[in-house]
Amino acid sequence: MAEKMLYHVKEHKHTAGVIKDVMDSERYHTLLKERVTVGSQVLNHKFFEDPHDVVLGLSTDGFAPFRRRTQTAWPIVLFNYNLPPEICFHLEYVLSVGVVPGPKKPHDMDSFLWPLIQELHRLAIGVHAYDALSDEFSALRAYLLLVFGDIPAISMVMCMKGHNALSPCRMCKIRGVRIPGSSNPIHYVPLCRPHHPDADADPAFVEVYDPAHLPLRTHGEFLRQAEEVQMAPSEAKAARLAKQYGIKSIPLLSTLSSLSFPVSFPYDFMHLIWENVVKNLMQLWTSQYKDLNTGVEDYEVNPTVWEAVGEASAASGDTIPGIFGPHPPNVTSDKMSWTAETRSFWFQYLGPILLAGRFTHRKYYTHFVLLVRLLCKCLQFELSADDLAEICAGFIAWVEEYERYFIRIYYQHDLQRLSACPVTVHALLHITDSIEATGPVWASWAFPMESLRINFVLGPHIHQLASRYPDYQIIHVYLFLHVTHSH
Ligand SMILES: [Zn+2]
Numbered sequence: 201m202a203e204k205m206l207y208h209v210k211e212h213k214h215t216a217g218v219i220k221d222v223m224d225s226e227r228y229h230t231l232l233k234e235r236v237t238v239g240s241q242v243l244n245h246k247f248f249e250d251p252h253d254v255v256l257g258l259s260t261d262g263f264a265p266f267r268r269r270t271q272t273a274w275p276i277v278l279f280n281y282n283l284p285p286e287i288c289f290h291l292e293y294v295l296s297v298g299v300v301p302g303p304k305k306p307h308d309m310d311s312f313l314w315p316l317i318q319e320l321h322r323l324a325i326g327v328h329a330y331d332a333l334s335d336e337f338s339a340l341r342a343y344l345l346l347v348f349g350d351i352p353a354i355s356m357v358m359c360m361k362g363h364n365a366l367s368p369c370r371m372c373k374i375r376g377v378r379i380p381g382s383s384n385p386i387h388y389v390p391l392c393r394p395h396h397p398d399a400d401a402d403p404a405f406v407e408v409y410d411p412a413h414l415p416l417r418t419h420g421e422f423l424r425q426a427e428e429v430q431m432a433p434s435e436a437k438a439a440r441l442a443k444q445y446g447i448k449s450i451p452l453l454s455t456l457s458s459l460s461f462p463v464s465f466p467y468d469f470m471h472l473i474w475e476n477v478v479k480n481l482m483q484l485w486t487s488q489y490k491d492l493n494t495g496v497e498d499y500e501v502n503p504t505v506w507e508a509v510g511e512a513s514a515a516s517g518d519t520i521p522g523i524f525g526p527h528p529p530n531v532t533s534d535k536m537s538w539t540a541e542t543r544s545f546w547f548q549y550l551g552p553i554l555l556a557g558r559f560t561h562r563k564y565y566t567h568f569v570l571l572v573r574l575l576c577k578c579l580q581f582e583l584s585a586d587d588l589a590e591i592c593a594g595f596i597a598w599v600e601e602y603e604r605y606f607i608r609i610y611y612q613h614d615l616q617r618l619s620a621c622p623v624t625v626h627a628l629l630h631i632t633d634s635i636e637a638t639g640p641v642w643a644s645w646a647f648p649m650e651s652l653r654i655n656f657v658l659g660p661h662i663h664q665l666a667s668r669y670p671d672y673q674i675i676h677v678y679l680f681l682h683v684t685h686s687h
Contacts, residue, residue: 202333205282209251222255222281222345222639227463231343236322237457243262245326246345247458252331254323254342255281258316260357261303261349261649271303274353276316279648283347288646309356310452317452320344324458343458348644350471351623358465359426359451363623367446370462371630372414375406379618390603390611390621405490411596411629422461426450466634467627471642473575474540476624478547481568482531484610492620495612497565501555502622507532509554516550540650548572567609568625570598578631578641 208223215224222228231247248255257279276294280288287293289370297316326339347357355362364386368376380397391409399405404440409415417561427520432438442448453459483489483639485501494500501509517527525545529537542568552572559565574594577587602625603611610620631641638644 201333204284204287205254205280206251206333207284208255208282218582219285219588219635219640220582221285222257222643225345225639226637227460228255228345228639231345231458233527234457234558236324236341236343237326239455243325245341250338250341252338252340254340256342256344258344258347259349259646259649260300260309261353262302265357272305272350273302273307274300274309274312275649276300276312277649278438281643285642294648295565305352305356310359313357313452322455324456344453344464345458346464346466346644347453348466348468349646349649350468350475352444354465354468357451357453358462359447359449361442361446362450363660365446366443368623369626369630370417370446370465371467371627371633372416374409374414374626376623377615377618380615384619386619386622388621389623389626390613390618391599391626392603392613393615393618394613396615398677401406411599412592413469414629416633417462419460422447423450423454426454463634466638466644467630468644468646469578469631470540470645470647472624472627474543474547476622477571477628478536478543480622480624481571482543484620486532492617492619495617497612498610499608501558505558510534512554513546513550513578531536540647548576564609567598567601570594570601574598578635583635583640588632588636591635595631599625605635630633 208221212223213223218224226250232249233246235246236243247253258277259279260274260276262274264270264272275296276298278297280293280295282288284295298312300309300312306312320342323340323342326341328337329340330337347354349357351363354360354370358370362368365374366376366387367373368387368389374389376389377393377396377398378384378387391411392407393399394407396405396407399407425441426447427450429438429441429445429447430449431439451461451555454461458464480489484492485499486503486506487493487500510530513528514530514534520528525541526537526539528546528550529542531546552569555565555568557565574591575592576584577594583591602609603613603621611617634644635641
């Protein structure tokens, strides 16, 4: 184990401008130059100055351990990035530091995180430990570099109001808008909201946001706003400020000087892409998305064609080796088998073939394939500065085409169609920044949490299941897929 944990010292080589691990991220390199702070005390050592210092990631998520799914439990889990990427998410190396028992979402998550944060403070100072490799005692130090999970879980640990609020994005200060004349309380975040009725009441209302220059949140401002809410002289004032900022109180995690708000909390690629953006797109194509019709467009796939696509999807599994993942389900009839993993495989490898020539206009297919290309690019082992520039420009183009009137796809700049613009579409615009800030998408996606969920629920049966469904070692499946597809 001690030998394996020297991976980043012995095997990983950082090349300027190339991202292939969390040790290539801006946040890691910023910390390398900073002295460690615990409370008001500035310590003599810098972050990660000793090769034995441990880089940690924290994740939490609610899961339903029983079949009826009425109760949830919340594991609190640490990942050790000192280990080689191909094993750092394996169950035997995951540190499960606690489980919040439920039965509902924790009312005060910080109270459950408190023992862990105390320990992380001690680990930032240094804990007397024996190094088996050098046969010496030394100070063992560990720091939290990033925190990840689905949007509700991260809103909870960041003490934010969440993805339906007026300020729904944790990365920027974009204002959400509601559908005019509707009782739907959800705020949506299109870039362009011309002539929205809110503009009359608010002189600071922004009608068009520039996707290349979003009003990003900063660490200092985030914590100042959190303090302003917490120290407000009345509950009414606190509620008003919380609504304005999207922040409810000072998060306990802000006491860890290794974390920077909000960049240390990247959007989780698994939930964002496979559980939201892709799922919603498939619902838009099949007339199942929030009672939204196609407006002035015609992007739905003919139901008979969709049925044939479904049958072809299911049949393809007979000739695809099991190592690539579970058998692809029928997209029309087998709703139960859709998981982030099956949707990811279908979208990347089957969809572009099965949907070619199936839309009424080529522009819908071109738009879809652009997204596939961008997602595959995000999943590359190594990303150069040119790759990141391409991803950034690609997501901007994709989101603009998703919304824009003159190409007219999903939002069509129609305020009655605002529900086509949830924060998950907007969040695509932050993916490039997050890769630069905290590393590759695999370092902060929730697939390992899904493996843990299976382990928690099935306990001793996990190994039987793992042999049938290789998502137990999902990182391996992904690595395998990308090796096989890149050669
Ligand atoms: Zn944003």
